[in-house]
Amino acid sequence: MSSNVLVIEGDGIGQEIIGQARNALDVLNQQESLNMTFSEAMLGGRAYDQYGHPYPEVTQQKARAADAILFGACGGPKWDGATERHLRPEQGLLDIRADLDLFANFRPAIAFPQLVSSSPLKPEKVAGLDLLIIRELTGGIYFGQPRGIRTLENGERQGFNTDVYSESEVRRIAKVAFEAAMKRNKRVCSVDKANVLEVTVLWREMMEAVAKDYPEVTLTHLYVDNAAMQLVVNPKQFDVIVTGNLFGDILSDEASMITGSIGMLPSASLNEKSTGFYEPIHGSAPDIAGKNIANPLATIMSAAMMLRYSLAAPTAAERLESAVSAVLDRGFRTGDIWSEDSEAQGHKKVSCSEMGDAVVSALKAQ
Numbered sequence: 001m002s003s004n005v006l007v008i009e010g011d012g013i014g015q016e017i018i019g020q021a022r023n024a025l026d027v028l029n030q031q032e033s034l035n036m037t038f039s040e041a042m043l044g045g046r047a048y049d050q051y052g053h054p055y056p057e058v059t060q061q062k063a064r065a066a067d068a069i070l071f072g073a074c075g076g077p078k079w080d081g082a083t084e085r086h087l088r089p090e091q092g093l094l095d096i097r098a099d100l101d102l103f104a105n106f107r108p109a110i111a112f113p114q115l116v117s118s119s120p121l122k123p124e125k126v127a128g129l130d131l132l133i134i135r136e137l138t139g140g141i142y143f144g145q146p147r148g149i150r151t152l153e154n155g156e157r158q159g160f161n162t163d164v165y166s167e168s169e170v171r172r173i174a175k176v177a178f179e180a181a182m183k184r185n186k187r188v189c190s191v192d193k194a195n196v197l198e199v200t201v202l203w204r205e206m207m208e209a210v211a212k213d214y215p216e217v218t219l220t221h222l223y224v225d226n227a228a229m230q231l232v233v234n235p236k237q238f239d240v241i242v243t244g245n246l247f248g249d250i251l252s253d254e255a256s257m258i259t260g261s262i263g264m265l266p267s268a269s270l271n272e273k274s275t276g277f278y279e280p281i282h283g284s285a286p287d288i289a290g291k292n293i294a295n296p297l298a299t300i301m302s303a304a305m306m307l308r309y310s311l312a313a314p315t316a317a318e319r320l321e322s323a324v325s326a327v328l329d330r331g332f333r334t335g336d337i338w339s340e341d342s343e344a345q346g347h348k349k350v351s352c353s354e355m356g357d358a359v360v361s362a363l364k365a366q
């Protein structure tokens with residue numbers, strides 16, 4: 001059976017990192033007879049430039065028909081301010097998440113042993129870290145109405161957003177988190193701000209309610225400010241963190257750096273049908289775009305998540321992940337994971353495409 005993979009480069013470093021993931025997928029497609037067929041579409045700023053919309057109709061149709069979508073990143077200074085808010089590149093990403101109901105966002109923060117010295121934390125704090133952040137992705141303050149910028153009677157402008165979660169929205173993400181914990185170390189930490197925000201008072205209540213169906217799983221709660229602090233004090237205390245859209249966005253960037261670099265963290269966004277959308281958690285990195293220096297490994301590992309979750313190809317996923325580990329073993333380092341001891345360790349500083357080529361060679365050598 002063939003599977004239809006939609007590839008979307010997006011903006012900034014999108015083209016560079018997706019190119020490397022595609023090369024690796026091409027090798028696996030052939031070697032593992034995966035029968036993947038690839039098509040391309042646009043989303044974000046370049047899509048807006050070409051079609052007048054960041055999530056154009058043609059992309060919508062292709063996305064709805066795809067078995068899985070592999071995405072780079074979108075956004076950039078070119079469109080900041082110059083574009084109406086609802087046509088911003090980032091809105092295209094929010095639109096596709098809502099359109100495909102991609103409510104469950106998996107962001108695994110795993111510390112590769114080869115990279116513990118790239119972390120800003122002490123190696124002993126990081127070694128062995130295997131944390132899964134489950135971020136609710138289609139609700140909360142990102143999508144709540146009303147929102148906007150209004151002018152008050154006194155002539156002053158006021159920006160406003162609304163944070164909302166219904167019982168059913170919390171229940172479904174809670175179930176995803178507990179199911180994930182059952183396959184791991186059976187601990188869920190729900191992160192909220194229930195001491196201040198009613199929306200998270202209900203969130204906490206629903207987490208407790210769903211926990212009753214999973215007696216083997218230990219549920220704890222942390223306020224988000226404490227959680228942000230605990231992540232740097234002792235990240236290994238966590239197994240699964242489940243949280244809302246905004247807190248999950250922030251905590252996952254923090255968790256990524258703990259593993260060494262934001263260029264290392266992949267993600268999978270799933271709906272009830274497990275049509276998956278796979279992207280690195282980082283953005284379009286305009287500061288390094290076009291220089292061939294971005295780290296493509298988060299995107300390559302997002303492709304591995306795609307093979308596992310949407311394409312039922314666990315062997316290919318494992319091969320890709322072990323190829324990534326092999327290139328790190330061989331000392332290949334893009335600038336973001338080049339550490340203080342890299343020179344002494346004999347690491348090789350490589351470009352984005354050299355890193356991608358190394359992964360391809362490692363796959364071929366398996």
Ligand SMILES: NC(=O)c1ccc[n+]([C@@H]2O[C@H](COP(=O)([O-])OP(=O)(O)OC[C@H]3O[C@@H](n4cnc5c(N)ncnc54)[C@H](O)[C@@H]3O)[C@@H](O)[C@H]2O)c1
Nearest residue numbers: 073074075076263281282283284285286287288294295336
């Ligand atoms: N999913 C997405 O498409 C997504 C996610 C976050 C931000 N954005 C957008 O990206 C643009 C830039 O945002 P930002 O600068 O806040 O965040 P960013 O994640 O793009 O970059 C933050 C920093 O991390 C570095 N970085 C990111 N990815 C890297 C990689 N693969 N290798 C090496 N270094 C990497 C960048 O060079 C930069 O210094 C904005 O328009 C933003 O809205 C998009």
Ligand SMILES: CC(C)[C@H](C(=O)O)[C@@H](O)C(=O)O
Nearest residue numbers: 075090091093094249281283
């Ligand atoms: C670009 C932006 C809309 C997006 C988000 O906030 O969800 C990004 O930061 C992410 O983490 O995927």
Ligand SMILES: [Mg+2]
Nearest residue numbers: 249250253281
């Ligand atoms: Mg983010």
